[in-house]
Each structure stands twice: as C-alpha cells, then as structure tokens.
Amino acid sequence: MRRREFLVRAVAGSGTLLLGARALSAQEGTPAPGPEQSSGSSNLFDMNQGAAKRVVRPPKAGARASLTDDERDAVEHKIRCQCGCTLDVYVCRTTDFSCQVSPAMHRDVVALVEGGHSAQEIIDAFVDTYGEVALMAPKREGFNWAGYLVPFGALAAGGAAVVTVLRRMQQRADKVAAPVLVTGVGAKPLGTADELARLDAAIRRDD
Amino acid sequence: MILVGELSLWVALLMAAWAGVTSYAGGALGREDLVTSGRRGLYATTAMIVLASLGLWTALLTHDFSLKYVASNTSANMPKVYVFAAFWGGQAGSLLFWALILSLYSALAIWSARTKARDLAPWACGTLAMILVFFIAVVCFKANPYDRLSFVPADGRGMNPQLQNPGMAIHPPNLYLGYVATSIPFAFAIAALVTRRLDAEWLGIVRRWSLLSWFFLTIGITLGMWWAYVELGWSGYWAWDPVENASLLPWLTGTAFLHSIMIQEKRGMLRKWNVTLVVTTFLLAIFGTFITRSGIIESVHSFAQSPVGTWFATFFLLATATTIYFVSTRLKDLEAKAGLESMVSREAAFLYNNLVLVGIAFSVLWGTLFPMLSEWVRGTKITVGPPFFNTVNVPLGLLLLALTGVGPLIAWRKASTSNLKRQFAFPFAAGLTLGVVLFALGMRDTYALVAYTLAGFVAATIGQEFQKGISARRNIHGEALPVATVRLIARNRRRYGGYIVHAGIVVLFSAFAGLAFKRDHDVQMRAGEAKELVDPLGHHWRFVSQGVSTSETLNRFVTAVGLEVWRDGVPQGLITSEKRQYLDSNKNPLFEPSTEVGIRSSAKMDLYIVLAGVRGETAELRISFNPLVIWVWIGGIIMAMGGLIVMWPQAERRRAPSGYVATLEPAKRELAATP
Numbered sequence: 001m002r003r004r005e006f007l008v009r010a011v012a013g014s015g016t017l018l019l020g021a022r023a024l025s026a027q028e029g030t031p032a033p034g035p036e037q038s039s040g041s042s043n044l045f046d047m048n049q050g051a052a053k054r055v056v057r058p059p060k061a062g063a064r065a066s067l068t069d070d071e072r073d074a075v076e077h078k079i080r081c082q083c084g085c086t087l088d089v090y091v092c093r094t095t096d097f098s099c100q101v102s103p104a105m106h107r108d109v110v111a112l113v114e115g116g117h118s119a120q121e122i123i124d125a126f127v128d129t130y131g132e133v134a135l136m137a138p139k140r141e142g143f144n145w146a147g148y149l150v151p152f153g154a155l156a157a158g159g160a161a162v163v164t165v166l167r168r169m170q171q172r173a174d175k176v177a178a179p180v181l182v183t184g185v186g187a188k189p190l191g192t193a194d195e196l197a198r199l200d201a202a203i204r205r206d207d
Numbered sequence: 208m209i210l211v212g213e214l215s216l217w218v219a220l221l222m223a224a225w226a227g228v229t230s231y232a233g234g235a236l237g238r239e240d241l242v243t244s245g246r247r248g249l250y251a252t253t254a255m256i257v258l259a260s261l262g263l264w265t266a267l268l269t270h271d272f273s274l275k276y277v278a279s280n281t282s283a284n285m286p287k288v289y290v291f292a293a294f295w296g297g298q299a300g301s302l303l304f305w306a307l308i309l310s311l312y313s314a315l316a317i318w319s320a321r322t323k324a325r326d327l328a329p330w331a332c333g334t335l336a337m338i339l340v341f342f343i344a345v346v347c348f349k350a351n352p353y354d355r356l357s358f359v360p361a362d363g364r365g366m367n368p369q370l371q372n373p374g375m376a377i378h379p380p381n382l383y384l385g386y387v388a389t390s391i392p393f394a395f396a397i398a399a400l401v402t403r404r405l406d407a408e409w410l411g412i413v414r415r416w417s418l419l420s421w422f423f424l425t426i427g428i429t430l431g432m433w434w435a436y437v438e439l440g441w442s443g444y445w446a447w448d449p450v451e452n453a454s455l456l457p458w459l460t461g462t463a464f465l466h467s468i469m470i471q472e473k474r475g476m477l478r479k480w481n482v483t484l485v486v487t488t489f490l491l492a493i494f495g496t497f498i499t500r501s502g503i504i505e506s507v508h509s510f511a512q513s514p515v516g517t518w519f520a521t522f523f524l525l526a527t528a529t530t531i532y533f534v535s536t537r538l539k540d541l542e543a544k545a546g547l548e549s550m551v552s553r554e555a556a557f558l559y560n561n562l563v564l565v566g567i568a569f570s571v572l573w574g575t576l577f578p579m580l581s582e583w584v585r586g587t588k589i590t591v592g593p594p595f596f597n598t599v600n601v602p603l604g605l606l607l608l609a610l611t612g613v614g615p616l617i618a619w620r621k622a623s624t625s626n627l628k629r630q631f632a633f634p635f636a637a638g639l640t641l642g643v644v645l646f647a648l649g650m651r652d653t654y655a656l657v658a659y660t661l662a663g664f665v666a667a668t669i670g671q672e673f674q675k676g677i678s679a680r681r682n683i684h685g686e687a688l689p690v691a692t693v694r695l696i697a698r699n700r701r702r703y704g705g706y707i708v709h710a711g712i713v714v715l716f717s718a719f720a721g722l723a724f725k726r727d728h729d730v731q732m733r734a735g736e737a738k739e740l741v742d743p744l745g746h747h748w749r750f751v752s753q754g755v756s757t758s759e760t761l762n763r764f765v766t767a768v769g770l771e772v773w774r775d776g777v778p779q780g781l782i783t784s785e786k787r788q789y790l791d792s793n794k795n796p797l798f799e800p801s802t803e804v805g806i807r808s809s810a811k812m813d814l815y816i817v818l819a820g821v822r823g824e825t826a827e828l829r830i831s832f833n834p835l836v837i838w839v840w841i842g843g844i845i846m847a848m849g850g851l852i853v854m855w856p857q858a859e860r861r862r863a864p865s866g867y868v869a870t871l872e873p874a875k876r877e878l879a880a881t882p
Binding site for chain 2: 094098137138146150167
C-alpha cells in the first residue's frame with residue numbers, strides 16, 4: 001500500500017516537475033531551439049574553411065626543387081592541416097575534397113620546395129605563420145621536453161616504487177611465517193607453504 | 208508512447224534518488240525493509256529508463272520531427288537501421304543510452320548479489336543508484352532527447368554520412384557496454400571499502416564485471432578502428448584522437464587489474480593496488496567522457512562542444528574525493544596477507560606488467576592533456592598528434608609485449624635458475640631466430656624488427672605452454688590432438704583463455720609493426736589512363752581508370768571512379784571509390800560530400816583507394832598499400848574470443864584442477880590432502 005502511494009506521488013511529482021520545467025523555460029523566454037547547430041560538414045567536427053594563411057618565402061637564387069615528391073610528402077606529414085581535422089596536410093588533402101585548407105597549405109609547400117627551401121626551412125616557415133600548432137608534434141625544446149620525458153620519468157619513478165614495495169614485501173615474507181597458498185577465490189588452504197612448494201615442484205617436474 | 212517515455216525519464220530520476228537514499232540508509236541502519244525498498248527502487252528505475260528509451264526509439268522510427276533530437280539526427284529517407292542507431296548517434300540520445308545500459312547492468316548485478324553478497328549489496332545498490340541519478344539528471348536537465356521544437360519541420364537534417372556505416376550500429380553500443388560496466392566493480396569496491404569486507408566475496412564480483420567491461424571495450428575499440436579505416440578514408444585506424452584515447456585508458460587499467468587480481472586471489476597481495484585500479488578504471492571512463500564532451504580538448508568527434516562538461520567535471524571530482532576518502536581510511540584493512548618470496552616470480556612479473564600498462568595509460572593521458580597544459584603554462588597552442596604518441600608509446604608497447612611473454616613462464620612464489628632456463632630457452636631462440644631471418648631478408652626498420660622478434664618470442668611461449676598441456680593430456684588420457692586441445696582449454700579457461708588473449712596481442716602488434724612499411728601514392732588519372740606502382744613487397748600493380756561516373760540512390764548522389772587492377776600481370780578485378788553527396792527527401796544536399804573507400808584486403812596487404820577529388824574529367828586519387836591491416840581485426844577477434852573463454856562460467860567441480868593432471872606419488876597425495 002505504501003509503495004503504491006509512493007508510486008502515485010512520484011508520478012504526480014514528476015509530472016509537476018516536467019510541467020514546471022517547461023513553464024520555467026517559457027517564462028525565461030528561451031528561444032525555441034532549432035535542430036542542433038552544425039556546420040553542415042560531413043565531418044564529425046566543425047570545419048574552419050577560412051583557416052588557411054599564405055606561407056610565402058622568396059625563392060633562393062638559382063632555385064631548383066629542393067625535395068623529391070616523397071620527401072615533400074614526408075614534410076606534409078609533419079604539418080597539421082588547420083581545418084580542425086587533426087590530420088596532417090598530406091592525409092587531409094588526399095582524403096577529404098571538401099577541405100579547402102589542406103590544398104592551400106599544400107600549394108604553399110610546393111612553392112617553397114620549388115623555391116629551393118629545405119624541409120626544415122619549410123617547416124619553420126609554417127611555424128612562423130601559424131605558430132607551433134602547425135606541427136603534428138611539439139618541437140623538442142623548452143617546456144615541450146616535459147611532454148616527451150615525463151611519461152618515461154613517471155615510469156622510472158613507478159619502477160623504483162615497485163622495486164621498493166617488492167623489497168618490503170620480501171622482507172616481510174622473511175619475517176612472517178610463510179602463508180598458505182589458495183587456489184581460487186574462497187578456496188580452502190590445501191597445506192602449509194612449505195608443503196605446497198614441494199607439491200608445486202613435483203607438479204612442475206611433470207610439465 | 209513518446210509522452211510516456213518522456214514522463215518515465217523524470218520518474219526514473221526520482222526512483223533512482225529514492226533507491227540511492229534508501230539503500231544507503233538501509234545499509235547504515237541495518238534495516239532490511241529499507242534495503243529491499245532501495246533494491247526495488249533500482250528495479251523500478253530500470254523499468255522507467257527502459258520505457259524512456261522505448262519512447263525515444265518510437266519517436267525516431269515514427270519520424271516525430273517535433274523532437275529536436277529526432278530532427279537533428281534523422282531524416283525521413285534514412286535507412287531504418289540508421290534511424291534505430293540514431294538513438295546513440297547524438298549527445299542526448301547517447302547519454303540516455305548510457306543510463307539504459309547502466310540501469311540494466313545495475314539491476315542484474317544487484318539481483319545476483321542480493322543473496323550472495325548481502326552485506327555489500329545495499330552499498331553497491333546505493334552507489335549505482337547515485338551514478339544513475341547523475342546520468343539521468345544530465346539527460347533531464349542538460350541534454351534531453353525529448354526537447355521539442357517550436358515548429359514541426361517537414362523533414363530532419365539526417366545523420367552525418369560518416370555515421371551511416373554498419374559500424375555505427377555496433378561500435379558505440381559495444382564501447383558503452385564496456386565503459387558502463389566499469390561502474391559495477393566501482394560500486395562494489397566502494398561497498399567493500401565502506402563495510403571493510405575486502406575479502407573474496409567482492410573480489411569475485413568485481414573480477415566478473417571487470418572482465419565483461421574489458422571484453423566489450425576490446426570489441427568496441429577494435430570496431431572503432433575498423434570503422435575509422437573503412438569510413439574516414441585517411442588510410443589509418445588509430446589517430447590518437449582524444450576520443451580514441453578516452454576508450455583506451457580504462458582498457459589499459461582494466462587489463463592491469465585483470466592481471467593483478469590473480470596475485471590477490473593466489474597470494475592475498477596487492478589489495479590496495481587492486482582497489483585503486485578498480486576505482487581508477489571507472490574514474491578514467493568518467494574523465495574520458497568529461498574531456499571529450501566538454502570541449503576542453505580538441506577532437507574530431509562531434510561531442511566536443513556540449514554543455515555537459517561542468518556536470519561531468521563535478522561528478523568526477525565528487526567520485527574521486529569519495530574514493531580517496533574511503534581508500535585512505537581503510538588502508539589497514541587493505542594490508543597484504545602475504546609477503547613476496549622473490550623478485551623473480553610471477554607475482555613480481557605481473558607487477559612489472561602492471562607498471563607498464565599503467566605507465567602507458569599515464570602517457571596517453573599526459574599526451575591528451577599536454578596541449579591544454581602547454582597553453583596554461585606557456586600561452587602557446589600546440590598539437591600533440593600521432594608522431595608524439597608513437598615516440599612515447601611505441602617503446603612502452605614493446606616492453607609490454609616482452610612482458611606478455613615473460614609473465615606466464617615464471618613460476619609463482621620463486622623461480623629457480625633451472626626453471627628459467629627450461630622455460631625460456633625455446634621461446635628466446637625462436638624470437639631471436641625470427642629477428643635474424645627478417646634482418647637477413649632486408650628488414651631494417653628498428654621498431655618493426657624488435658616488434659617481430661618479440662612477437663616471435665611471445666608466440667613461442669604461448670605455443671610451448673599449449674604444447675606442454677596438450678602433450679600431458681594425450682599421455683595421461685590418450686586423447687586425440689583436437690580433443691586434448693579443446694579439453695585443455697575447457698578445463699582451465701582462465702589460464703588458456705588468457706593465453707589466447709596473449710596470442711591476439713601478438714597478432715595485433717605484428718599488424719601494427721606492418722604500418723612501418725606502408726606506402727601512399729598520390730595520382731591523377733583520366734579515363735583509360737594507366738598507372739604502375741610497386742608495393743612494399745615488390746609486387747607490380749597496374750591500374751587503369753574506367754573513368755568517373757555519377758548515379759543517384761535512395762538518399763545520396765554518388766560520384767565514383769572505377770579502377771581495373773592487375774597484380775604482377777594477374778587481374779584483380781574492378782575497385783571503385785566513391786564520393787557521396789547525401790540528400791534530404793526534397794533532394795536538397797545535406798552535409799558536404801563524404802568518402803567511400805575502395806579496399807581490397809588480403810592476408811599480406813590491403814590495397815586502399817580513395818577518391819580525393821574530381822577535377823574536370825580527371826580523378827585525383829590516393830592509392831595506399833597497407834601491409835597486414837587485416838590482422839588488426841583478426842587480432843581483436845582473437846582477443847575477444849580469449850576474453851569470452853576466460854569469462855565463460857566453469858562448473859564448480861572443474862574449477863580446481865589445472866588443464867592437465869600430474870601424477871603424484873602416494874606420499875605427495877597425502878601431503879596435498881593435509882587439511
């Protein structure tokens with residue numbers, strides 16, 4: 001009986017809450033929501049088609065193409081397309097023909113290659129124009145070293161901690177009488193540690 | 208039905224709050240009536256959320272475009288399967304889907320624990336109900352799929368074309384099933400901490416649900432890689448996007464837990480560490496959801512900008528604070544019951560394995576958050592993309608691969624020198640031989656060479672373990688090879704299922720290493736024009752363009768290019784790659800054109816053709832040769848199969864013995880029987 005009462009009240013309460021929420025929304029003059037905002041992109045993100053900036057450097061004297069096509073593609077793999085896709089310029093321009101940013105960046109790379117600029121100079125030119133966000137990975141300098149080294153540092157610290165903990169556990173094992181081995185959750189001990197070690201050894205000989 | 212569904216959502220919120228409060232009160236006061244009421248409240252919450260979900264599915268399938276969610280994610284001419292899948296295709300629906308799975312899991316977990324774990328059940332029920340309160344509240348107040356438009360549009364804007372893929376129907380549900388399952392171990396861990404009953408009871412429950420979570424995350428992540436590969440057209444399957452990373456984090460810590468729990472079961476050790484891993488896995492699932500739905504991290508996934516970030520951040524902080532409080536006040540109860548006998552033992556090896564798994568999880572989290580950190584510290588925006596993650600994680604991944612082989616070969620408690628020699632001689636020789644052979648064949652990529660050497664080593668350890676077990680069975684029982692193999696696995700599913708998972712890891716790493724030899728070609732072709740290319744294995748390929756064609760189907764306008772393909776002079780058939788312009792029911796364009804990749808898979812290599820664009824009559828194409836990609840999917844399937852074997856319930860009478868029976872002398876039998 002009490003549960004029924006509760007259910008009736010819960011349903012009535014939630015109905016009131018629902019109506020109240022709607023009334024509140026109306027009172028606040030909330031504009032009627034339209035279909036969810038979107039760029040209309042076929043991508044899963046809002047594409048910024050206007051993100052391309054010109055990256056221009058004067059050609060070197062007597063310039064010839066400084067890189068082969070493969071080397072140029074390798075450079076484009078290091079430069080990030082700025083349309084919002086998180087892909088590099090090469091992959092974006094050869095994947096999504098709705099993107100107007102990566103083809104523009106590609107044209108700049110081609111012009112710089114034809115102007116005789118080296119791979120590093122091309123990358124530096126893009127960083128000068130767009131900032132470090134133009135790179136697919138942070139430069140290995142200054143604070144960015146933290147990005148590269150902290151995971152290994154943490155692993156080393158973790159390793160040291162693990163060794164310390166293991167040593168302590170080992171010391172404790174030496175002090176305390178060896179416990180019994182259990183073979184599964186809730187299983188009863190089958191024998192003393194020494195006996196079971198001998199049993200283990202016997203079984204292993206049969207491996 | 209739609210109105211009933213909408214109403215049910217609000218009733219579910221009240222019911223969940225009721226279930227939480229009464230369960231906690233029942234647990235604290237020891238009142239069975241309150242505990243029962245809380246449990247029934249949880250069942251009622253589940254029923255209400257099921258109704259709310261049915262309501263939304265009804266709205267989707269009947270094209271009720273008065274609902275903003277329906278109008279935003281579907282259109283009248285969409286195939287039914289994607290209309291159905293649109294339930295989890297948008298922010299609000301996916302959160303309701305999360306609540307649906309959580310409520311079903313919770314009801315199942317509490318129902319099965321009501322008699323087996325009577326002390327834990329009220330606290331676990333209360334915790335699960337509180338998590339449900341959070342998710343239902345987010346759905347009700349911040350992302351309500353029942354929000355209505357002030358007008359009823361004639362048609363919806365449809366689903367993003369990249370989501371209109373069979374993967375859409377199965378990838379997100381699997382991922383959610385994995386994410387949400389982390390809630391159950393968390394709830395039981397909290398219950399165990401509150402009641403100080405950190406014994407075998409909670410461990411058993413937590414292990415089962417952690418395995419379930421791991422199983423679905425493995426399937427979900429693999430399906431996500433497959434979906435990205437076949438649908439997005441960038442010729443890869445893992446881009447280290449924050450959303451991808453968010454799914455990897457709980458998988459890594461969950462995997463660490465499934466290893467370290469064995470040490471607690473066998474030796475009563477690592478109790479603090481195991482509780483920490485259980486709660487960390489859940490918190491990472493929530494944190495991953497927070498960072499990818501709050502907009503604080505740039506992601507290619509559409510959930511990046513949404514209003515639920517603050518809610519998730521608050522919930523995450525509350526859950527973290529609660530966990531820290533309970534763990535820190537129960538440290539004495541979590542003391543190990545045994546000591547370590549040797550640094551060279553399986554216990555120690557598992558701990559090293561845990562260290563690397565957690566280290567990788569940390570490095571992934573660190574890399575994901577580093578752009579934000581850099582902006583705070585230096586005020587400079589940076590990109591942390593695949594080159595960074597590969598630099599940091601490839602060495603760690605190789606270390607993990609090595610430990611995958613080392614761990615199972617070392618004896619529990621203490622490994623003797625003779626044990627090490629006997630166990631490692633063959634695998635070590637096998638791995639080294641493979642490495643030398645590959646080097647002699649001309650492989651020079653250092654990481655790939657190390658990866659294949661280690662893969663050979665680990666594969667040999669697995670093969671050796673199976674060979675020993677099967678031989679023992681055949682000698683003792685005189686069984687045929689297939690029978691002995693099946694029975695070996697069936698009689699010790701945890702051990703041999705685990706080895707099968709390791710075999711999947713070997714296959715996966717071998718496939719990853721294949722990417723070192725990937726080749727891309729950027730080509731332009733007019734109709735009838737031919738191109739010749741050489742793949743990484745030295746095969747000569749010839750492509751002849753059949754020209755660009757256009758056609759119109761149900762809800763899209765298709766531009767396609769067909770290439771007739773030969774390999775070493777042998778015809779391979781026609782491969783087409785498409786650009787699709789999706790249309791609404793009035794033939795108006797929806798979204799921008801999307802890519803349909805032409806893929807020809809084989810065991811050695813994928814031929815991957817993308818129509819990047821059309822200029823006049825010239826098709827601009829990227830032709831990629833992607834070695835061993837098919838083995839990524841196969842590796843994922845093998846891992847999932849291994850997980851399924853480990854999870855499969857085992858009859859009580861079969862649980863104790865190993866996969867083979869050792870013959871003991873009478874004296875030793877007496878020894879074993881000593882109480």
